[in-house]
Amino acid sequence: MSAEDDEPVNTICPYCGVGCGIKVNQGDDPGDVNFMPWGEAPVNEGRVCIKGGAATQVVDHEDRLTEPLIREDGEFREATWEEAYSRIVSEMEGIRDEHGPDAMGFFGSSKTMNEENYLLQKIARRYGTNNVDNCTRMCHASTVWALRTSLGAGAMTNSMADLEESADVLWIQGANPGEQHPIANSQYFRQAVLEGATVIQVDPHANKTTRSFEIDETERHMHLQLNPGADIPLLNVVLKTILERHEEEPDAGWIDEGFIEERTEGFEDLKETLEDFDKEAAAEEAGVPLEDIELAAEKYAMANNAAIFTGMGMSQHTCGVDNVQNEINLALITGNLGKPGTGVNPLRGQNNVQGTSDVGAMPNVLPGYQLVDDDEARESVEDVWGFEVPDEPGLTNVEISHEAGRSVKGLYVMGENPIMSEPDGNEVEERLRSLDFMVAQDIFMTETAELADVVLPATTWAERGGTVTNTDRRVQRMRGAEKVHENTKHDLDILMEVGSRLFSEDEFRFDDVEAVFEELREVCPIYHGMTYDALGETGIQWPCYEEGDEGDQYLYADSFDTESGLGQIEGVRHQPPAEVPDEEYPLILTTARLEEHYNTGTMSRRSPTLSRQHPENFVDVHPNDAEEYGIEDGDMVTLRSRRGEIEVKAQVTEDIKEGVVWTTPHFAASSANRLTNDVLDERAKIPEYKAAAADIAVT
Ligand code: SF4
Known part of the structure; x- marks a missing residue:
């Protein structure tokens, strides 16, 4: 390590999964370390978000454990x-x-x-x-399960670097890179958009990703603001629309018949699952106008290269494996795997x-x-x-x-x-x-x-x-x-x-x-x-099997790593969240993280720069719900589920759907996880953080 000769060392930001390179500059004393940009860093070329820039603040914090x-x-x-x-x-x-x-x-x-x-x-x-x-x-046990069993490896099929050159559509479902992967968003996603890519965001919450591409304000991009836990109905509408349009216009390229024939199995199963599928009812279940979902389906299917980015809004459900399987289905029937600018790509959190x-x-x-x-x-x-x-x-x-x-x-x-x-x-x-x-x-x-x-x-x-x-x-x-x-x-x-x-x-x-x-x-x-x-x-x-291998920017160029070498298509049906609203708990609670905090906040709550941005927790409440419950913006409210209650400040905003409340897990006394449901996806054993029945009242 070059600290011995007082040279800054090249290392990696300790926060999100983007993996930005940073330098740590060693001062005169051991505790005297500070951040420096690393201009040649392979992933981020010196750019960092607020967390990366503040990362060294906790190294010499007075709360450090110093003795066993x-x-x-x-x-x-x-x-x-x-x-x-x-x-x-x-x-x-x-x-x-x-x-x-x-x-x-x-x-x-x-x-x-x-x-x-x-x-x-x-x-x-x-x-x-x-x-x-x-x-x-x-965070992604269900994603890993679905990707591993249907494609071969439990990881991003492609790379952030693929996008900016090749992707025409970025389909971002249950992920918020504007908040949780800021450099991926501002560097790779933004560059792809500047090159002409369309963003389709599927999320119950309007957030920094929505705002960073002005998604709600343009015709080019779309925000499908669905109900928490309705990802399967929404994606089944997309799949059904693509199959119907292919029947009407077989040569228009709605699906990739050659790819399906040569590189996949299970297409008939998908068609059977969707045979009697009621698109109107599913769109209503999802809480999104049918014509919007159909338009999004068209944008995805007609792209030369379309990349799916998936996050915890998809994975953290009792049907997490099936949610991701449906994204895989979409990519496989349209031939959006095994080439740059495509794939099914989990954005990882740490x-x-x-x-x-x-x-x-x-x-x-x-x-x-x-x-x-x-x-x-x-x-x-x-x-x-x-x-x-x-x-x-x-x-x-x-x-x-x-x-x-x-x-x-x-x-x-x-x-x-x-x-x-x-x-x-x-x-x-x-x-x-x-x-x-x-x-x-x-x-x-x-x-x-x-x-x-x-x-x-x-x-x-x-x-x-x-x-x-x-x-x-x-x-x-x-x-x-x-x-x-x-x-x-x-x-x-x-x-x-x-x-x-x-x-x-x-x-x-x-x-x-x-x-x-x-x-x-x-x-x-x-x-x-x-x-x-x-x-x-x-x-x-990775994979890097032999010394001298340079690794792979994207996977499955020739075949999938499944037993048959074929990508596995499998139709899935809607399963509602384990808890749905009722008289006692009439709202749906969903959760997510903030750009300025990191998971349980152990480090970020101790960082002056980060905690100044968000010193306390809050809950987003739709104006109609606020009116019904007599809540004013800034009121302290008690948020309850069957497992506990927390007190937080209300933020009245149209960012969240009516009937849904949204809060974060970062703050000890008011962590969302005092309320979330510990019921698991049967196969991947991931908990259903993203949907629980809740109630709210002014404290
Ligand atoms: Fe760190 Fe921010 Fe880069 Fe994530 S995006 S690795 S938090 S600097």
Whole structure:
């Protein structure tokens, strides 16, 4: 690291999944670090949003954890690292002896790096359990499921760089890049629009994306403001319209018959699903005029290249997998896959949200998405690790929280804050209180760490090196400046020590972070060809199977990575959200994040620049609802669901649909997740954050 010679280090912004490069400038003292633009950064060429520019503000924050803490008689006391490690090892061994290995759960984090998550999941597997998961479960587990099973890889099919040259239509559904991926929006999306691309936004909320392209004010772009949870009816209207028009004008190019014939299977199933489909009723269910959906269908189908961008408005539903499958259906029947400017592209929320799953911090897959119940794949990993891995998928993170104090007795949390990030936070808090033992490894005393038995002070993103993988599969190196607090430790060093003490030095002691990456790439086929040298300053987009491969800007040029090599079309039918409005809770609550805050706010609430923009939570209420409930703009209101209530300031605005209220998860006392529903998509086990029944009243 070049901090030794006081040169700024090139690293990656710790916030969203765009993966912007920034420089960290090391001043005279360890705590004296500040942001500098990195003009040659591959993704962003020096541009950053407000979060990136403020990222170094929390590195030397007065709230930093600086010493290990151990709970004794209900209170924390400072402890030595030796005491902390001894307690962790004896408690974890005790839990395994008494209750078996599945009584422990492990939470990785997309705020930490590939090497760290790799080592955490290796510890879990060596302990004897697949109960290891990460926050990807909360944001895109359903997207990953649908993409992996129908196309082959659980990731963006294309790249941000594809767009500006090639895309004619950007179909953005349930995502708000103007707010959550600002540089993707202002750089890549904007450039595509300047080159002539049309934006079709599908979202219940008018937001920064709407305003950044003046979508509501032009005829060229469209905003389909649908009801939360009505994505399948809306997309089925799109699909049905395309099929009907193709019947009327077979040569007009409504569908790509050659592509369907040669590269897909399941088209007949889709046609059958839509045979008796009632477009008028579905448009009404969606809350969008039928002719608007038909026009959007025409714009998409008639584009040379149309790219779909999908976000948590799609994934965080009990029908999340089906929602994304329907986007895949749309892309497949129109031949919008396997070439630049097309695809189905999840916009990922955190700087390492792709990598955390890539490296196997998930209960059903090992590094490189190799299934734990695939004997051949599992044995190939076991050969490298030298120990057996359980062959049944473990519990997901929401399931682990549900089981806390029941079948799960202990929890190891690295960089996560489940009390605020998981739905039904009040219940999560109660469950975590009933654990026998919890370790929290973090940079601040989070709401979750408050309940832990051992708290380990970790270094921040700016103080350590490793790799992260951004939203378009680009594995990039992070580099650290000097450590601010002497007695903090890098996450990787903590895990090496815990693993070595619990098991053996041979398995868990590495010379440095690069040595961990070397083992990772040995067991992770999609990373196999990468070395630290090859990653250099630009990174590599996986898959990279052999040294010398340059990676792929877009996937599936020749075939899909499914068993048959064909893309899987599968018709899906509407399933309403698990909770719909009723007399007691007559509104639909939906949630989303703000540009100036980051998930549970652990870092962004402590950043003066960011918290100044939004110091407190608020709820968007439509003027007609405000009138009905006697709410004035700025009133404090109580927002209730079956799981709890929060007090927030009302913002009366036509940005939100009538009958829907919209708020955020960033603020501890008023987090939306005190209210959200913890019901799961059956396959992907992602919770339904985006639709719950709610009520509102002036406080
Ligand atoms: Fe950081 Fe994302 Fe902003 Fe880029 S767009 S500076 S990665 S928060």
